[in-house]
Amino acid sequence: MFLCDIGNTYLHFFCRGKMWKEKATQITKKNHDIPIYYISVNKKNEKKLLESHPKCLNIENYINLDTIYKGLGIDRKAACLSIQNGVIVDAGSAITIDIMQSGIHLGGFILPGLDTYNKLFSNIEVLNLNFNLNVSLTSLPQNTRDAISCGCIKSIILMIQNAAKNDYIYFTGGDGRFLSKFFNQSIYDNTLVFKGMLKALQKNTEGLL
Structure with a gap:
């Protein structure tokens, strides 16, 4: 399969x-x-x-998530289905943050991804700089590149912290591994969507190929 x-x-x-x-x-x-x-x-x-x-x-119709959120993407549904309790962060061109509690999806947020943030400055010559992914997030930046890098990266980190509070965070997506290193109670798992798909298939065996 x-x-x-x-x-x-x-x-x-x-x-x-x-x-x-x-x-x-x-x-x-x-x-x-x-x-x-x-x-x-x-x-x-x-x-x-x-x-x-x-x-x-x-198998979209087999992926049933308990939520009142309107317009939740099928990939987000599958990833959320794989987690009973915790916060799911899918970090790609957009960053989605979803909160699960006792198998119920409580809601979520959408942010620009790191690369998308970077491209926001592409039309401003003096700000069109690649991020410094090793920038300090605890001290004041002393140059433009670090200022942009810290501003964008820290805004994402703080948003995730605010959403997660003390809950465990599950990261997936292309930038998930990078972002996960800023959190103690976290894990990077790039198979969350597939785990949700497998869970849905295990519950629905009739009518399948």
Whole structure:
């Protein structure tokens, strides 16, 4: 069985504990007898997957999360489904922060990701500088690069701290490992979405491929 999380840039695959990503234009051939269970936030990339493999099933309707949040993305739902209690931070081009309590999704926040923050200054010549990821967050910056880096990174850290309070934090996504190092009660796990998908599949075995 293959699991696939279809994003806007890559298709992320998971099988037998291994995870990898592929571009929609370069999907590798897989054993056609093995089904692919997927979720998707991109219709064009989803179509590419369906064209490449005969046994594909969108399991969005199987991922049921107890929440009143309107418009919660299917990838966020899957990640939240994998955690009973705690805060889930998915740090990609956008950073999503979701709070789970006793299996119930209480709500969440969305922030620009590190790279998106960086691009906000791209049209201002004197501020168009790459972040210093090693900048001190406890002392006053003494140059423009450090000022931008500290301002953006610390704003993300403080938002997560405010949301989490004393709860455990689960980081995932491309910048998740970097952000997790600022928190003692945290773990980086890039398989949270797939764990949620597996949990949904285990609860719903009828009508599947």
